Amino acid sequence: MKTTLIATALLSLTIAVPAFAADGAQAADTQSQAVVLFEQGSSFLLDKKHEEAKKAFREASALDPNYVEAYDGLGKILVLQQKYDEAVKEFSRALELSPGDVTAYFNRGVALYHLGKLDDAVRDFTEVIRVYPKNQAAYNIRGIARFEQGKLDEAIEDYTKAIQLNPGYAKAYNNRAITYLKQGKNAEAARDFAGAGQPMPGPAEKRPSQCAF
Numbered sequence: 001m002k003t004t005l006i007a008t009a010l011l012s013l014t015i016a017v018p019a020f021a022a023d024g025a026q027a028a029d030t031q032s033q034a035v036v037l038f039e040q041g042s043s044f045l046l047d048k049k050h051e052e053a054k055k056a057f058r059e060a061s062a063l064d065p066n067y068v069e070a071y072d073g074l075g076k077i078l079v080l081q082q083k084y085d086e087a088v089k090e091f092s093r094a095l096e097l098s099p100g101d102v103t104a105y106f107n108r109g110v111a112l113y114h115l116g117k118l119d120d121a122v123r124d125f126t127e128v129i130r131v132y133p134k135n136q137a138a139y140n141i142r143g144i145a146r147f148e149q150g151k152l153d154e155a156i157e158d159y160t161k162a163i164q165l166n167p168g169y170a171k172a173y174n175n176r177a178i179t180y181l182k183q184g185k186n187a188e189a190a191r192d193f194a195g196a197g198q199p200m201p202g203p204a205e206k207r208p209s210q211c212a213f
Contacts, residue, residue, distance in 0.1 A: 034064035
């Protein structure tokens with residue numbers, strides 16, 4: 001597995017304002033500061049200023065330890081920096097606070113995939129699909145994890161579902177084609193490479209062996 005793959009499929013963050021506790025103006029002011037820092041971090045993230053974003057998200061979570069979105073943001077930055085162990089910890093913290101946080105499940109699954117913890121990654125993507133059964137990206141990435149596990153038939157099922165949800169999903173076509181090649185099903189692979197807008201590799205050409213996010 002290539003650990004240099006950058007997870008472009010990370011779910012986006014949403015700016016969320018935590019509910020203010022009813023213990024006076026000081027708590028409200030602290031949480032307001034946390035929101036400002038989170039918004040700054042989100043802006044830095046959009047501008048690809050990762051160190052500045054990481055600092056803002058850390059400060060937001062320090063001010064408000066229950067700010068789930070701040071942990072999600074920090075985890076996303078850590079994935080982009082390929083610090084996958086640290087990212088898993090941040091997403092897990094978000095899930096401790098908000099067990100239904102689908103963004104954290106998806107993004108933790110991406111980090112776990114890069115760590116080679118494929119069973120755990122599949123579990124996280126499966127949870128995303130359970131909550132959002134029309135999440136095409138979750139099917140595609142779960143298919144990649146299953147491909148790495150050698151579960152080729154299950155990988156094809158996932159890519160097929162992703163394509164059913166989005167008939168123009170070129171990456172899912174490409175990944176299914178690679179899986180068919182590995183199974184020796186060249187006719188099916190050629191059809192899917194065409195669906196991905198790519199030519200079928202010739203016998204003398206190096207054939208792709210790595211699925212794409």
